[in-house]
Amino acid sequence: MIIGKKMADALNEQIREELFSSYLYFAMAADFESKDWPGVASWMKVQAQEEMAHSLKFYNWINERGGKAVFKAIDKPQETWESSLNLFEAALAHEQHITSCIYDLVKVAREEGDIATEIFLQWFVTEQVEEEANASEIVEKIKKVQNSQNGMYMLDKELSARSIAPVASSAE
Numbered sequence: 400m401i402i403g404k405k406m407a408d409a410l411n412e413q414i415r416e417e418l419f420s421s422y423l424y425f426a427m428a429a430d431f432e433s434k435d436w437p438g439v440a441s442w443m444k445v446q447a448q449e450e451m452a453h454s455l456k457f458y459n460w461i462n463e464r465g466g467k468a469v470f471k472a473i474d475k476p477q478e479t480w481e482s483s484l485n486l487f488e489a490a491l492a493h494e495q496h497i498t499s500c501i502y503d504l505v506k507v508a509r510e511e512g513d514i515a516t517e518i519f520l521q522w523f524v525t526e527q528v529e530e531e532a533n534a535s536e537i538v539e540k541i542k543k544v545q546n547s548q549n550g551m552y553m554l555d556k557e558l559s560a561r562s563i564a565p566v567a568s569s570a571e
């Protein structure tokens with residue numbers, strides 16, 4: 400069954416949200432790269448690439464269903480954050496926003512009776528639980544060590560260990 404216009408429009412809007420997420424995390428990486436927090440910057444660059452992979456999943460799904468991906472204007476992200484705590488709190492708030500976008504998409508899929516898209520979106524529902532948990536775990540860690548130079552150094556080193564997940568090549 401070819402994808403309906405309302406569903407395709409909503410998914411195209413999510414391509415923009417995911418690309419903005421990527422843009423935002425790249426901006427976060429750049430800010431902390433310039434402030435000599437290489438681990439934070441590296442973590443954010445991995446995050447940015449994951450968001451790119453998310454946009455590709457939506458792109459592939461729209462295509463597979465006979466629709467066409469549409470690329471909308473992406474807002475300019477904030478350029479600077481005052482502390483790493485501030486940075487990861489902003490990342491957490493952004494992920495909470497994305498979770499609500501995904502829930503809205505599920506609602507559209509249900510209204511439209513698009514069962515296939517509803518099932519496709521389940522991956523994102525689960526992914527968002529993980530995304531929020533990851534950001535919030537780092538926020539809590541920073542709160543514990545932020546007054547210790549050594550603690551922050553160790554945390555930065557820990558964050559640098561995150562590696563790039565393979566880019567999704569299909570709608571899977």
Ligand SMILES: [Fe+2]
Pocket residue numbers: 417420449450453497
């Ligand atoms: Fe995402």
Ligand SMILES: [Fe+2]
Pocket residue numbers: 420450494497530
């Ligand atoms: Fe995300």
